[in-house]
Amino acid sequence: MNFYQIKKNAMDMGDELRQANEKLNEMLANPQVETADITAQQKVVDSAQERYNVAKKQMDKAEAEEKANLKPDKNAVQMTPEQKKDKAFAELVRKTMAKEAVSNDIYQALGDDDTTGGNKFLPKTVSTNIITAPAENNPLRDISTVTQIPNLEIPRLSFTLDDDGFIQDKDTAKEIEAKGDTVAFSRNKFKVMVGMSETVLLGSDASLTSYVNQGLQNGVTVKERSVAFNPAPTKEAEKHMSFYDPSNNIKTVTGADLYEAITNAIADLHEAYRENATVVMSYKDYLKIIRTLANGSATLYGAQPSEVLGKPVVFTDAAVKPIVGDFSYSQYNYDINTLYDQDKDVKTGINYFVVTAWMDHQIKLANAFRIADVASK
Structure with a gap:
């Protein structure tokens, strides 16, 4: 058995001992339980305790040998920085799953020296990888802003003058007056x-690191996408994150068909936003437009979407209605105070590495966006 198998065996023995003790306590609290049954359960507890003690000694011995093997060997092949990070992250995951404390050495290897002494957050290197390099696709990542700053507050406009008379878009001026000139990100x-x-x-450090990182990246990205494109948010705290929630007051522009609705929406934007506007829509809706415009011709099917609609186009099935606007006014922010934990599904035996994160998506200016929709007949 290798070190991790020995450690798992000790953990299993510990769980068995805990369950036996819990059952004994329940029997003691029940006056209807016979004394003979309590005596029998006490023997089960004693047996579990002896087995755990033996397993614990084996684990301590194996751990000591493992630490001895980690001492520098002049003849050993030196690990690359990437291999060291893989090993450190794999240790972080395994210690979390084993409910053991993560040492500062592991944090340091991952680029986080934990100088505050109170850090329970995924180390900076790992956190950066998860937040900035996802495998799942959230199309807003390429056109929105993604930051990782605690208690972030930013101005709604990227610049101001000594008076607000320079704001030519009166709707924007009204929005800033109503909402204030700063945006505060929540947790x-x-x-x-x-x-x-x-x-x-x-398994190997590299395989474990790759597997867990991939899962975390995908989960974070799917969450980002779902909150921004949720057609009907039910959680009060997430309503302001959705382009479609009425509370954000994003104007809906209609047309006789989807093509006309999108072009009308582009034209309806103030020129300050129209210049950098992008169309975010589902590919299914785009094909409807092409079929209508092509009218049996194959020419348009080879054209770039930006040539057809006049603005850059980003596709996502999450967009139930096309959204047109300057997406620099869409911003995600993560609080760095991320926690990690472990869980286990006793029915399937699957272990879970759990990350608790805090994120917010702010639509900094609703007037920078339009929702395109077909006019009802």
Whole structure:
């Protein structure tokens, strides 16, 4: 057995001992339980305690040998910085799953020296990878802003003059007057759970690191996409994050068909936003437009979407209605105070590495966007 298998065996023995003790306490609290049954359960507890003690000694011995093997060897092949990070992150995951404390050495190897002494946050290197390099696609990442700043407050406009008379778009002026000239990002908690089998957990450092990072990246990205394009948010704290929620007062522009609705929406934007506008829509809706415009001709099918609609186009099935606007006024912000934990599904035996994060999506100016829709007949 390798070190991690020995450690898992000790953990299993510990769980068995805990369950036996809990059952004994329940029996003691029940006056209807016979004394003979209590005596029998006490023997079960004693047996579990002896087995745990032996397993714990084996684990302590194996851990001591593991630490001894980690001492520098002059003849050993030196690990690359990437291999060191993989090893450190794999240790972070395994210690979390084993409910053990993560040492400062691991944080330092991952680029976080924890100088405050109170850090329970995924180390900076890992956090940066998860937030900035996802595999799942959130199209807003390429056109929106993504930051990681605690208690972030920013101005609604990127610049100001000594008076607000320079704002030619009167609707924008009214919005700033109503909402204030700064945007304060809030902390909205969500969890990402990466399920893994024991073979993954006991596998190589590189495989474990890649597997967990991929799962965390995908979970974070799907959350970003879902809150921004939720057609009917039910959570009060997430309503301001959705382009479609009525509370954000994003204007809907209609047309006889989808093509006319989108072009009308582009034209309806003030020139300050129209210059940098992007169309975010589903590919299914785009094909409807092409079929209508092509009228049996194949010419348009080879044209770039930006040539057809006159503005850059980004596709996502999450966009139930096309959104047109300057997406520099859409911003995600993460609070760095991320926590990690572990859980286990006792029915399937799958272990979960759980990350609790805090994120907010702010639509800094509603007047920078329009929703395109077909006029009802």
